[in-house]
Amino acid sequence: MSRTGVSGTATGGASNFVVKLRPARRRYSTYLLRRLGKAIITIFVIISLTFFLIRLMPGNPVQIYINQLVAQYGIPYEDAKNQAAALFSIDLDAPLYLQYFDFLGALIRGDLGESFLSKGTPVVSIIKKFLPWTLFSVGISLCISFMLGVFLGMMIAYRRESMMDHVLTGIASAFSSIPNYLIAILIVVFLGVQWGILPIHSMRGSLSPGMKPSFSLAFIKDVLFHAFLPILTYVLTTTGGWMLAMKGSTLSTMEEDYVTVAHARGLKTGRITTAYVGRNASLPLFTQLAVSIGFIVGGSALIESIFVYQGIGAVLANSIAQRDYPVMQGVFMIITMSVVVANLLADFLYSKLDPRIQLGGGE
């Protein structure tokens, strides 16, 4: 599609650099636009998918809900239907395509319907209440594991075949192959129950009872106290992947010509390690950032359920277990949309950090 951009700059020497600059910048902005367009299309498809999931799936939840109201509470069919329509904020008498437009219209107004189970609670307010905790815990752990992985990966690349390399590589492969929720269970079983190091019961929830949000040290401490276990699990299970990727990337960067030249120029080893090797070796890792965001957010349903951390993942798991369909569809949509937006940000971040990508386009 746009791979021609790369060869264009590879053959273009320093002499026509100035001439090349202009088209390059234009290509960069079309890259951004194309990337943005792709994200919007993805979000649109996800919205449509969730709509058709509730309307066309074998166990049509709207119909089930109506039947339930009629059978259990003896409510007349028409009334039950109206009630269901209000909860999903769709007009059930309209043809399917009109219902779809109703759904889109409601969505633009920020209306995702109301919860089945706690009537009168809009799905949007549930999302507003729980999503920040997931974004917070996942965001913090991504930063920690990325930095830790880059640091450790570089370290073992420089001490290849040493004892530390073998030990760290072994631990990294073990922690990244074992499912993260099993690690979470092991944390509860050992740190919480068997050895009694952590008070897992009071660490539940996202805040201690009675704690009011404020910019005080006590509040920040409380937030970190409750988020500690999910963060620990995400960091334990994802750092290994970053470390191994960084090790490989560093090893291949160390063989690049410009590193050899830097050595020949007699530059200080510390400068070569950080500015020449480290910087360039960590760049390719940013492309993996997008994938790992999706993976961590996806896994949050399990991790948050195990630690009883009140994030959006736990809400999703609960709403599915109790078949609260409006909450289910709203939360699924928001989780997926936040992954799409995070992917977009990771891509932009990468293109800002690596000038070559501006010319190369999407690949």
Place this chain on the structure above:
Amino acid sequence: MKDLFGGIFQILKLLSRNRVGFLGFLMVVFFILFSYIGPYFIPLDTSADIGMIYHPPSLAHPLGTDHQGRDIFSQIVHGGRELLTVAFIAAAISTFIAITFGSLTAFAGGLFDSLIMSVTDLFLTIPRFPLLLVLAGFIKLNNPIFLSLLLGLLAWPTLLRAVRAQVLSLKQRDYVEAARALDLGTAHILFAEVLPNMMTYIIISFTLAVTYAIYDQVGLVLLGLVPLATNNWGVMINLAWVRGAIFFKDSLWYILSPVAMIALFQLSLVSLTRSLEEVFNPRLRGSH
């Protein structure tokens, strides 16, 4: 027949070059034998015995007893077969989809290629596990075949991209060009020339697909979204968690046994793939 044994011997010899990988291979073989043949030798004893609740390991009960005084070891022996079968079928389905469409789009190019790749990109962005959870909320997953179908149908995108990249590179090789010059037809080129060269890659992808399927499947079971009535390792963990056994000091053996089985199986599969990579990619040999 002689060729076959010779081939197997050759592969075993190559596998044993990497110690960790060979250990992984032996463990995978062990887990398969344990789960498929073990049940014929060790009967499942599900009679509750109130006097035997949460007993530590003994000769009669090598892994102790659970909250109803039942033997844990026999539950572990019987708890792998269904889990592994579902994972193998799911992995076979996703590998099949990935290979077929991955190689076809690489060969066809053009509109077909960009269409398939857009769909793949879309599926890659949707976080797989939440989608799986939501679907499990709609579809009754009380049938193992159904479950493996669903797992397999959601797991192909990463694999497809990788297969496409492989085929795109193999397409450029001389012998494929030669085959095309001889006008041997796309099907022949694909099945007789390209795919055999990807066999190793396919085996590795299949192994990784098994690990994804186990991750997803146990995750679903853990959240109680798969109503499988049998005892498998996932169900054991779910029961221990739902009934609060993990918060109970004496239940260590009951919770740890299935967790260890799943964790070790995943670990062996991943180390096996590392070793396979080395066996089939001579450039990596000697780096360990």
